[in-house]
Structures are given as C-alpha cells and as structure tokens.
Amino acid sequence: MRSFSYECPSTLKEAFRLLSAPDEAARPLAGGTDLIIRLRDGSIRADTVVDVKRIPDLRPRIEVEGEHMTIGATTVMTDVAASDLVRHHFLALAEAALVVGSVQIRNRATLAGNVCNASPAADTATSLLAFGAVVVLAGNDGTRRLSLDDFFVRSGMTTMRPGELLTSIEIPLPRSGTGSVHLRRTRRRGHDLAAVTMSCVIDGDGATRLAYGSVGPRPVVFADDSGTLADPTASDEDRSAVLSGMLAAASPSPTSMRAAPDYRLAMLNLLGRRAVTIALERTSRT
Amino acid sequence: MTDHASSVSGGTSRRTISLTVNGRARSLDVAAHHTLLEVVRDDLGLTGAKECCLVGECGACTLIVDGRTVDSCLMLAMEADGAEVTTIEGLATDGHLTPLQKAFLDHGGVQCGYCIPGQVLSAHALLSNHPHPSVAEIEEGIAGNLCRCGCYRQIVDAIAATAGAGEG
Numbered sequence: 001m002r003s004f005s006y007e008c009p010s011t012l013k014e015a016f017r018l019l020s021a022p023d024e025a026a027r028p029l030a031g032g033t034d035l036i037i038r039l040r041d042g043s044i045r046a047d048t049v050v051d052v053k054r055i056p057d058l059r060p061r062i063e064v065e066g067e068h069m070t071i072g073a074t075t076v077m078t079d080v081a082a083s084d085l086v087r088h089h090f091l092a093l094a095e096a097a098l099v100v101g102s103v104q105i106r107n108r109a110t111l112a113g114n115v116c117n118a119s120p121a122a123d124t125a126t127s128l129l130a131f132g133a134v135v136v137l138a139g140n141d142g143t144r145r146l147s148l149d150d151f152f153v154r155s156g157m158t159t160m161r162p163g164e165l166l167t168s169i170e171i172p173l174p175r176s177g178t179g180s181v182h183l184r185r186t187r188r189r190g191h192d193l194a195a196v197t198m199s200c201v202i203d204g205d206g207a208t209r210l211a212y213g214s215v216g217p218r219p220v221v222f223a224d225d226s227g228t229l230a231d232p233t234a235s236d237e238d239r240s241a242v243l244s245g246m247l248a249a250a251s252p253s254p255t256s257m258r259a260a261p262d263y264r265l266a267m268l269n270l271l272g273r274r275a276v277t278i279a280l281e282r283t284s285r286t
Numbered sequence: 287m288t289d290h291a292s293s294v295s296g297g298t299s300r301r302t303i304s305l306t307v308n309g310r311a312r313s314l315d316v317a318a319h320h321t322l323l324e325v326v327r328d329d330l331g332l333t334g335a336k337e338c339c340l341v342g343e344c345g346a347c348t349l350i351v352d353g354r355t356v357d358s359c360l361m362l363a364m365e366a367d368g369a370e371v372t373t374i375e376g377l378a379t380d381g382h383l384t385p386l387q388k389a390f391l392d393h394g395g396v397q398c399g400y401c402i403p404g405q406v407l408s409a410h411a412l413l414s415n416h417p418h419p420s421v422a423e424i425e426e427g428i429a430g431n432l433c434r435c436g437c438y439r440q441i442v443d444a445i446a447a448t449a450g451a452g453e454g
Binding site for chain 1: 299301317318319321340342345348355356357359360361362364365367408412427430
C-alpha cells in the first residue's frame with residue numbers, strides 16, 4: 001500500500017479541518033472494508049486518512065429520538081442486524097445488514113459507509129430508501145438533512161460536499177402495522193455481491209414503497225399510494241401493471257460480470273412479486 | 287516510510303500504538319499504511335494469520351479484535367491502538383490445544399492448513415457468542431472463511447461436535 005498519514009481526531013471540527021485541508025487528498029475512514037481495498041489497489045489515493053471512529057458525535061448508537069430512529073455514523077452492520085429496535089421497526093434493514101459480506105466484514109463495515117460508498121448494489125441502500133431514511137451531513141458550513149433519495153447520484157457519486165461527513169442516519173418510525181422485507185439475488189450462498197437487491201415496505205393502509213438496486217447506476221425507490229399493489233382483492237392484471245410501472249426504471253449494465261441484463265430483469269420482477277407478498281404477510285392487515 | 291509521507295504537513299506517518307496481543311501488553315512503532323495483519327506477522331512474528339486475497343473475501347487473515355472477528359488485511363494497525371487482539375497462537379495454552387482445535391484434527395478438517403487459523407478463530411468467536419449453533423448458523427459463521435481444499439463438511443462437523451460437547 002502506498003504510504004499516507006493517519007489522523008484520529010476527537011472532534012468533528014478537527015475532522016472537518018483535516019478533510020478540507022487544501023492541497024491534500026484526505027479520506028475519512030470508518031470501517032475500512034471498502035477504503036483499505038481501494039487504497040491498496042490504487043483506485044483511491046490519499047495523503048491523509050482521517051479515522052472518524054473516536055469522534056463522540058459519530059459514536060455507534062441506535063436510538064429512538066421522537067418520531068425517528070437515529071443510527072450513528074460508526075455503527076457497524078453486526079449491531080444493526082442484531083438490534084431489537086431495528087428488528088422491531090425496520091425488519092428489512094436488519095435483514096439487509098445481515099447479508100452484507102461475511103461476519104468479519106459486518107463486524108467492521110458501517111451502515112453509513114455502505115451509504116456513502118454509493119454502490120448500486122449496496123444491500124442496505126434499498127431498505128433505507130424504502131423506509132424514507134434521511135442522512136445528516138455536517139461540515140464547516142453547518143449541518144443539513146437530505147433524503148437518501150436526494151443523496152444518491154450514481155455509482156460512487158453522492159451529493160455530499162467536499163469536507164462534509166455523514167454524522168448519522170435518521171429513519172422515520174413507521175406507522176404501527178407496517179410490514180417490510182429485504183430480498184436479494186446472488187450467484188451463490190455465503191458472501192457475494194447482489195445481482196438484484198429489493199426492499200418492500202407496506203404500511204397499515206396498504207401504501208407500498210418498493211426500492212431496488214444493482215439494476216442501474218443507483219438504487220431507486222417508487223411508491224404506490226393507490227393501495228392496489230397491497231390489495232389482495234385487486235385483480236392480478238391491475239397489480240401486475242402497478243408493479244411493472246414501479247420496476248420500469250431498471251436498466252442493468254450489459255457489461256457487468258455478475259449477471260446478464262435479461263436475467264437481472266427477470267429476477268427483479270420475481271423478487272418484486274415475492275417482496276410484496278412477504279411484506280404484506282408481515283403487515284398487521286392480514 | 288517514503289519521503290512523500292514524511293513530508294505531509296502535520297500528518298502522522300508513524301506512531302507508537304499500545305495493544306494487548308494474546309493477553310500480553312505490547313507497544314509497537316507502526317507505519318500508518320501498515321495493516322494489523324502486517325504488524326502481527328512481520329513485527330510480532332505471529333505468522334498463523336495468513337495474507338491471501340487482500341480484499342476481505344477469504345478470511346485467511348482473520349483475527350479477533352475486542353471480541354469480534356475481523357479481516358486484519360482491511361484494518362490499519364493504528365486502528366488497533368488500545369485493542370485486545372487474539373491470534374491463533376493465543377488459543378492453545380502450554381501446548382494443549384483447545385477442544386475446538388482438537389476437534390478440527392479429529393474430524394480431518396485440516397488439509398493444507400492455510401485457511402485453518404482463520405477458520406478456527408471464526409469458529410471460536412461463533413461459539414463464544416453462540417454456544418449451541420445450528421448447522422446453518424455454523425455455515426453462516428464461517429461463510430467469510432474460504433477453504434480451497436474443500437474441507438467444509440469436516441470443518442462444520444468439527445465445530446458442531448465441539449458445540450455438542452458443550453465446550454468452546
């Protein structure tokens with residue numbers, strides 16, 4: 001690995017100073033499961049690596065604050081997956097966190113890092129989108145909140161500004177009776193990147209949010225507020241039409257190694273149907 | 287350390303870290319870009335953990351840090367400042383294998399041996415947190431440890447036998 005310097009600031013202010021230093025490429029380090037690989041293969045060059053894990057504002061935490069749950073920036077996947085609070089309110093997110101990498105990866109990888117890395121195949125991105133998550137971004141110019149949908153741009157690209165850090169993720173508590181699920185398609189069991197990721201959230205009134213990834217430059221989310229998709233009495237034709245409309249944004253890469261576009265689209269449809277069925281079973285409506 | 291790194295203004299390209307390795311307090315002068323794996327192998331001479339894929343896929347470099355398994359090829363040594371690290375060398379005491387290590391031998395879980403330190407540490411951590419795992423839970427617990435000899439069946443049997451015997 002090419003050499004760099006390492007800083008471990010204890011305040012956000014110090015981190016912002018390090019990250020916005022002119023003439024130096026500085027990179028924040030949380031879990032490192034993406035960053036270290038890319039520093040080693042040279043696809044990212046850094047003069048300074050800024051370890052953010054000893055900043056109290058970014059500490060690992062999963063807490064209900066008023067109408068939302070807050071997940072601290074350095075909270076690792078293992079803790080997201082095992083959290084009773086997450087499992088109770090956001091089962092799809094717990095399911096997604098549990099399929100990231102392997103035990104060793106989940107013990108280091110952070111939820112915030114998975115989001116900031118902005119991979120189209122990020123497992124947790126679709127569930128966070130489906131639950132309407134908001135990212136809290138802080139920098140020298142203050143703090144701002146952005147819906148995750150407005151955060152993702154394309155693979156590896158977000159609307160985060162230079163010198164900013166994602167300090168926490170806020171997810172509005174769902175209404176009681178909400179059901180959710182995360183599904184994925186991989187080539188093999190064990191750990192693998194997904195060829196399709198799919199999350200579905202259906203609330204007590206039948207409003208459905210469907211988010212999917214790995215079939216385009218970024219994960220996307222669509223809502224069916226008509227209630228048709230979640231209505232067991234609606235005709236198959238009507239429900240298929242709504243689902244097809246929601247899945248129409250998929251445009252899988254023809255050059256990806258993991259799966260051919262036709263296969264991904266077929267699996268997208270299948271997982272979409274399956275996700276709606278399971279999420280519906282998990283609502284308190286049935 | 288290159289001239290470039292030492293010229294970075296205010297940066298820390300070398301630092302002394304303190305950590306506990308296999309129960310023994312250590313103080314080490316490490317470079318910022320050296321991984322925990324490199325320091326454990328090259329500076330401490332604990333060569334049980336192996337360098338293999340370097341992308342967090344194979345688990346040959348697995349170590350236990352503060353009670354949790356990590357791919358030590360993806361962790362900077364400086365991140366381990368203050369941590370408690372267990373390597374495969376830290377399991378046996380006075381030359382006596384743990385029941386888990388013995389089970390790996392008894393069940394023929396070891397062929398070439400390259401992945402075994404990682405497999406054993408993953409299994410050790412699994413059983414520490416979850417003394418009676420199902421076969422599915424064992425398989426998930428070692429999903430981050432690849433074995434190119436294909437000894438998975440024997441490895442799972444060894445872990446299951448250890449769990450069944452009520453020992454970690």
